[in-house]
Amino acid sequence: MDKKINTLYFSATNTTKKVVSGIANKLSENMKSEITNNIDFTLPKVRENSVAFTEEDIVIVGVPVYAGRVPNVLLKYLNSIEGNGALAVAVVLYGNRNYDDALIELKDILEDRGFNVISAGAFIGEHSFSKILAQNRPDDKDMAIVEEFADKIYNKLSKGDKLYPIEVKGCKPYRNYYRPKNKEGIPVDIRKVKPKTNSNCNDCKICARVCPMGSIDFEDVTRFNGICIKCGACIKKCPNNAKYYDDENYLRHKHELEDELTYRREPELFI
Structure with missing residues (x-):
């Protein structure tokens, strides 16, 4: 199997990076091939320059889930990337609430940019608002699933069969961005809140x-x-x-998430 392995991710607190790198490392081990390119577009300077791939590439693409969607601040960059027939693995990482339509949105973006999305996964990481919600995830159990996911991707590629488009969970048209509510149940806007x-x-x-x-x-x-x-x-x-x-509304939402979302969500894989 002659494919170049690449990673492409946004990961402000390194949780998405951990999952994407885990998939790439295991795939590299299975394919006996070095990782050609690691593109971390978390910082703004990197997003000033687009990238292009070819049919020789397989790209593990990862983004966090913000309010149930792909972060809108990343859309300009993601829509500048050229797939040119490269294979892609779509990965989203969320903080134990829900990934809503983020995965299907990322898949659609990649396909629109000329990628062939051959697999996808929704993984869980410590919530960006909290140090206790999904604390220390992705953990060892998650990373074992990451390796299993990479093995399944390798097996799929090894068969040499035609790679048909995959189906993932999500709604089309996409749902609106998730909004927290105040104690009266009225949606609040915390976008302008700053630390x-x-x-x-x-x-x-x-x-x-x-x-x-x-x-x-x-x-x-x-x-x-x-x-x-x-x-x-x-x-x-x-x-x-x-x-x-x-901010009162931000803190209320943070505590609400921590109190109500204690059930451990597990990764969902689509091969």
């Missing part, structure tokens, strides 16, 4: 470096020069716990 900075901050600049929107001011990390997508990178990667949210 604050407390006195623990020692100006190490890590938050500014990891912000996938490039929104945290490098000279004054308490300031935002752009949007906040609630990815959790600045909070989870701060060594001093200096970043936090104090």
Whole structure:
């Protein structure tokens, strides 16, 4: 089997990266082939340049689920990629609530860009809002499923049969973005909510470096020069716990998720 293995992912807190890399590494082992290209488009500079693939490539593409969909801030970049007949594995990662229409949306985007999507999976990672919801996932159990998934992809490719389009869960037209509700049951908009900075901050600049929107001011990390997508990178990667949210609706939704979504969701695979 003569295919070049590539990864392509957005992963602000490294959970999507872990799953995508796990699939690629196991597939590389099975195919006895090196991973040709790792494209991490989490930071804005990388998204300034598009990429193109060929029929010789297989690309494991991963994105997180935001409000039940592919993050809209990634659509411009994803729609600039050229598949040119490359094979693709579509991967979404969500925080134990639901992936809603994110997987079917990612599959559609990839097919529209000229990829042949041969398999897909929805995996679970620690929620971007929380340090306890789906804590430490993807964990060992998840990663065992990742390896099994890669084995099934390899077996499918090894058969040499015609690769027919796969079906995945989701609705078309896609549902609206999921919206949290206040205590009166009225939907609230938390898109403009941004984290604050407390006195623990020692100006190490890590938050500014990891912000996938490039929104945290490098000279004054308490300031935002752009949007906040609630990815959790600045909070989870701060060594001093200096970043936090104090918005009432955001915190209510965070606690609601933590209280109600304790049931362990499991990965769903589509081969």
